[in-house]
Amino acid sequence: MSAISVKNLTYSHKPGISPSLTDIDLDLPPGSRTILIGANGAGKSTLLQILAGKRLVSAPGADIRVQGKDVFREYLHGVTFLGTEWAMNPVVRGDIVVASFLDSVGGWRYKERRDELLDILDVDLDWHMHQISDGERRRVQLVMGLMQPWDVLLLDEVTVDLDVLVRDDLLSFLQADSEKRNATIIYATHIYDGLNNFPTHIAHMRFGKMVTPPTSWPPSASDAHAVDITSKLGPNPLLYHTALQWLKEDREHRRELEAQGRKTRGARRNETVPSDSETFYRKYDYSH
Numbered sequence: 001m002s003a004i005s006v007k008n009l010t011y012s013h014k015p016g017i018s019p020s021l022t023d024i025d026l027d028l029p030p031g032s033r034t035i036l037i038g039a040n041g042a043g044k045s046t047l048l049q050i051l052a053g054k055r056l057v058s059a060p061g062a063d064i065r066v067q068g069k070d071v072f073r074e075y076l077h078g079v080t081f082l083g084t085e086w087a088m089n090p091v092v093r094g095d096i097v098v099a100s101f102l103d104s105v106g107g108w109r110y111k112e113r114r115d116e117l118l119d120i121l122d123v124d125l126d127w128h129m130h131q132i133s134d135g136e137r138r139r140v141q142l143v144m145g146l147m148q149p150w151d152v153l154l155l156d157e158v159t160v161d162l163d164v165l166v167r168d169d170l171l172s173f174l175q176a177d178s179e180k181r182n183a184t185i186i187y188a189t190h191i192y193d194g195l196n197n198f199p200t201h202i203a204h205m206r207f208g209k210m211v212t213p214p215t216s217w218p219p220s221a222s223d224a225h226a227v228d229i230t231s232k233l234g235p236n237p238l239l240y241h242t243a244l245q246w247l248k249e250d251r252e253h254r255r256e257l258e259a260q261g262r263k264t265r266g267a268r269r270n271e272t273v274p275s276d277s278e279t280f281y282r283k284y285d286y287s288h
């Protein structure tokens with residue numbers, strides 16, 4: 001059985017707007033660790049939220065299963081989603097001590113993992129949640145979110161405000177945990193440093209499409225998409241260089257679309273600037 005299986009997924013955040021995900025098909029084996037690579041707005045978070053059952057997909061023909069279960073109709077046991085929105089939640093900014101906070105969310109049930117994570121993430125149990133930095137609050141979130149063993153872990157850019165040492169230790173923990181328990185991870189990130197040995201697969205999203213489906217990492221000669229990577233970057237590419245190559249291809253693709261009439265981004269240097277006194281200041285304001 002696949003750990004994660006997606007068929008025919010097309011999704012719009014609102015009716016009438018263009019889809020954020022189009023024709024996504026995915027099939028990930030248990031124990032795999034996939035890094036999702038894509039520019040801002042490529043659809044990574046939307047996909048992870050759907051896999052976590054946080055967004056309802058109504059498109060006929062779509063079939064989204066995690067651990068064999070339909071994410072919208074069945075209870076997803078053993079699936080953990082950790083995203084960035086948590087840090088905005090007023091509850092985790094209240095005047096509560098970390099030790100009490102972790103107890104209140106059931107930390108005593110998973111003492112061994114909780115204590116291992118407290119060490120790895122270098123968390124002080126006496127911290128007050130309303131008096132700590134964003135990175136410290138993130139570390140508490142990670143202890144809370146990871147202490148219960150998961151079969152599938154969906155991570156949306158949660159290591160962004162960790163210092164590199166803590167991030168490195170955390171990635172080692174996640175990799176060892178996934179290997180030990182044959183647990184599956186999908187991780188969307190823009191930070192590729194230090195990540196080279198982490199994934200078993202990498203995937204590339206562009207404008208809501210999966211342009212390179214999960215592909216073996218390090219690249220394997222038996223995988224056509226991996227061969228495409230090595231033909232461009234040589235036999236042992238770094239993840240960082242692979243991501244850079246894909247993002248450059250994305251930009252080229254976007255420029256081709258813009259040349260064909262797609263709305264452009266960036267500064268509007270070619271616009272006619274009004275020069276009379278009445279409209280002088282408008283040139284500083286793109287909203288006019």
Ligand SMILES: Nc1ncnc2c1ncn2[C@@H]1O[C@H](COP(=O)(O)OP(=O)(O)OP(=O)(O)O)[C@@H](O)[C@H]1O
Pocket residue numbers: 013014020038039040041042043044045046047
């Ligand atoms: N709540 C929303 N309503 C309407 N459109 C949305 C909403 N959330 C995201 N989108 C659009 O969906 C597309 C995909 O967004 P998504 O957040 O999934 O991208 P992402 O790859 O995770 O980007 P990033 O790397 O910046 O986190 C974008 O075009 C975005 O503008």
